[in-house]
Amino acid sequence: DTEVTQTPKHLVMGMTNKKSLKCEQHMGHRAMYWYKQKAKKPPELMFVYSYEKLSINESVPSRFSPECPNSSLLNLHLHALQPEDSALYLCASSQTTVSFNVLTFGAGSRLTVL
Amino acid sequence: GNSVTQMEGPVTLSEEAFLTINCTYTATGYPSLFWYVQYPGEGLQLLLKATKADDKGSNKGFEATYRKETTSFHLEKGSVQVSDSAVYFCALSDKNNNAGNMLTFGGGTRLMVKP
Numbered sequence: 001d002t003e004v005t006q007t008p009k010h011l012v013m014g015m016t017n018k019k020s021l022k023c024e025q026h027m028g029h030r031a032m033y034w035y036k037q038k039a040k041k042p043p044e045l046m047f048v049y050s051y052e053k054l055s056i057n058e059s060v061p062s063r064f065s066p067e068c069p070n071s072s073l074l075n076l077h078l079h080a081l082q083p084e085d086s087a088l089y090l091c092a093s094s095q096t097t098v099s100f101n102v103l104t105f106g107a108g109s110r111l112t113v114l
Numbered sequence: 115g116n117s118v119t120q121m122e123g124p125v126t127l128s129e130e131a132f133l134t135i136n137c138t139y140t141a142t143g144y145p146s147l148f149w150y151v152q153y154p155g156e157g158l159q160l161l162l163k164a165t166k167a168d169d170k171g172s173n174k175g176f177e178a179t180y181r182k183e184t185t186s187f188h189l190e191k192g193s194v195q196v197s198d199s200a201v202y203f204c205a206l207s208d209k210n211n212n213a214g215n216m217l218t219f220g221g222g223t224r225l226m227v228k229p
Contacts, residue, residue, distance in 0.1 A: 040222070042203055042220065042221055042222050043158065043203075043217075056216070103158075103160070105157040107156050107157040108157045
């Protein structure tokens, strides 16, 4: 299995809703990442988990809450989002956080906040 | 800090034309360099990589050579196909960066190939 699987593919939510994005990989990778991608822009790093511990938080607002319950799963909990948070959210994984480890990306979850 | 600059698109070519997408970088350490491709509605896929100066990465007919003297990693393909239409991102990862595997992306270049 060489894939990163993200669910749901599409999500529409109101500003008062609570929802979660899920990411799963079974490649034995110990580093997992959340990126945010706005239309026609490159991905922007949000969070990095290394061995299930949060190692990087790129000053992301607290309405985004990551969770890594085990080495295969990564969640992003969403609460009280704003319309400007609408974007494609990409999950990625790599063997470790060493720089020559290639990142494998999922297909993304497209989020629309009304 | 680190940065990656790509030529702005869109780049529009006819099928079988030669492709070059320019990429230059600035890095404080000794970066690894990557090209990722994003097809419409999908995530990013690694296209090719190079980890040290003069390395050539290649895949699916695409090539890029790590040129330290010109700090460049230009993407080339001798004959493009309609199926190559996508957005291409140049990226670097700095070995001396304490953040390890953080990728610095260029702005992306949209390629459109017409039959």
